[in-house]
Amino acid sequence: MRIAVPNKGRLHEPTIDLLERAGLHIENGADRKLYAETVDPDVTILFARAADIPEYVADGAADLGITGLDQVREAQTDRVEELLDLEFGRxxxxxxxxxxxxxxxxxxxxxxxxxxxxxxxxxxxxxxxxxxxxxxxxxxxxxxxxxxxxxxxxxxxxxxxxxxxxxxxxxxxxxxxxSVHLFARDDVADDPKVREIQTALSSVLSADGKRYLMMNVPRDDLEDVREVIPGLGGPTVMDVANGEGEKVAVHAVVDERDVFETITEVKNAGASDILVTEIERLVE
Ligand SMILES: Nc1ncnc2c1ncn2[C@@H]1O[C@H](COP(=O)(O)OP(=O)(O)OP(=O)(O)O)[C@@H](O)[C@H]1O
Ligand SMILES: O=P(O)(O)OC[C@H]1O[C@H](OP(=O)(O)OP(=O)(O)O)[C@H](O)[C@@H]1O
Ligand SMILES: [Mg+2]
Missing domain, CATH: 3.40.190.10 (Periplasmic binding protein-like II)
Structure with missing residues (x-):
C-alpha cells in the first residue's frame, strides 16, 4: 500500500504527525525524499504536492491519499472514495x-x-x-x-x-x-489493509480530547461513583488484588472538559487513588 501525503506546505507537518500518532512511524523519511518506508513493511509513504495527490491515487501511483477535500473535488475524478475526515486544514x-x-x-x-x-x-x-x-x-x-x-x-x-x-x-x-481527508482508489477502498489504516487514523481522532480515569472505590460506594461518571459506555469495574473484596478499581474514558468536575464528584462519592492519563488511540 502506498499513501501519498503532502511533501511541503501547511499540510505536511500535521499529516506526518497524525501518521506517527496512529502508529505508522516513518523511517528514513529525510527531507526532499520522494518515498519513505514505515514500520509496517506493507505501507510506503509517497511525498507529493497537495494538489497532485488525488491524481496520484486515481492513476495508481498511490493507493491512498491524504490532502484537502478542495483538491479532491478539483481533481474531478470518480475513481477516488473519501474515507475519513481528518479534521485539520479546515x-x-x-x-x-x-x-x-x-x-x-x-x-x-x-x-x-x-x-x-x-x-x-x-x-x-x-x-x-x-x-x-x-x-x-x-x-x-x-x-x-x-x-x-x-x-x-x-x-x-x-x-x-x-x-x-x-x-x-x-x-x-x-x-x-x-478539511483534510483520507481517500482511496475505488478498487482498493475495501482492502483489509486500507481498513486497517483507516481505523488507525480514526482511533487517533477518537482519542482527541478524551482522558482515561482510574480510581479505587469501596464496593459499597460503587453505585454512587458509577452515577457521577459521564461518558463513553459504562465504566470498567475490576477487583483489586489484596483489596479483600472490599475495594474495586473503576476505569472510564471521560471528555477532557468533564475531568475536573468528575474528579470532585467521584471523590465525594468515595473514590480514592484517582489517576488521569492521556489516551493515544481509541478504537470504538
Ligand atoms: N489558510 C488556510 N487554512 C487552512 N487550510 C488551508 C489554507 N490554505 C490552504 N489550505 C489547505 O491546504 C491545502 C494545500 O495548501 P498549501 O498552501 O499548503 O499548499 P500549496 O500552496 O498548494 O502548495 P504548493 O506550494 O506546492 O503550491 C489546500 O488545498 C487547502 O486544503
Ligand atoms: O484567510 P487566511 O487565514 O488569510 O488564509 C487564506 C490564504 O491562505 C492560503 O495561502 P497560503 O498562506 O497557503 O499561501 P500560498 O498562496 O503560498 O499558497 C490561501 O491561498 C489564502 O491566500
Ligand atoms: Mg497555499
Missing amino acids: CRLVLASPEDGDIDAVADLAGKTVATEFPNVTREFFDDAGIEPDIVEVTGATELTPHVEMADAIVDITSTGTTLRMNNLGVVADVLSS
Whole structure:
C-alpha cells in the first residue's frame, strides 16, 4: 500500500504527525525524499504536492491519499472514495469581490471574469447557479487579480479571513467547506489493509480530547461513583488484588472538559487513588 501525503506546505507537518500518532512511524523519511518506508513493511509513504495527490491515487501511483477535500473535488475524478475526515486544514473556498466594487451577488457575475486556482470547482458552482462567467486559472496570488483588472471576482481559500481583508475583498458566497481527508482508489477502498489504516487514523481522532480515569472505590460506594461518571459506555469495574473484596478499581474514558468536575464528584462519592492519563488511540 502506498499513501501519498503532502511533501511541503501547511499540510505536511500535521499529516506526518497524525501518521506517527496512529502508529505508522516513518523511517528514513529525510527531507526532499520522494518515498519513505514505515514500520509496517506493507505501507510506503509517497511525498507529493497537495494538489497532485488525488491524481496520484486515481492513476495508481498511490493507493491512498491524504490532502484537502478542495483538491479532491478539483481533481474531478470518480475513481477516488473519501474515507475519513481528518479534521485539520479546515478552510472555505469562497467567491469574493472588491469591497468597493459592484459585485454583490452571484448573479452579478454573468458575463464577468472570475480568477481561481480551482477552475473545475468554480465552473461547477456557477453551473449550479445558472451563471456563465469567464473563468481564468491562476496558480497563486489570486487575491491580486481583481486589483489589476484581470478579474472581477475570485474563488479562493480563506480561513482566518486576513488575506481577503488585507486585499479589500469581501465574501459574496460560499463555494465549498474543506478539511483534510483520507481517500482511496475505488478498487482498493475495501482492502483489509486500507481498513486497517483507516481505523488507525480514526482511533487517533477518537482519542482527541478524551482522558482515561482510574480510581479505587469501596464496593459499597460503587453505585454512587458509577452515577457521577459521564461518558463513553459504562465504566470498567475490576477487583483489586489484596483489596479483600472490599475495594474495586473503576476505569472510564471521560471528555477532557468533564475531568475536573468528575474528579470532585467521584471523590465525594468515595473514590480514592484517582489517576488521569492521556489516551493515544481509541478504537470504538
Ligand atoms: N489558510 C488556510 N487554512 C487552512 N487550510 C488551508 C489554507 N490554505 C490552504 N489550505 C489547505 O491546504 C491545502 C494545500 O495548501 P498549501 O498552501 O499548503 O499548499 P500549496 O500552496 O498548494 O502548495 P504548493 O506550494 O506546492 O503550491 C489546500 O488545498 C487547502 O486544503
Ligand atoms: O484567510 P487566511 O487565514 O488569510 O488564509 C487564506 C490564504 O491562505 C492560503 O495561502 P497560503 O498562506 O497557503 O499561501 P500560498 O498562496 O503560498 O499558497 C490561501 O491561498 C489564502 O491566500
Ligand atoms: Mg497555499
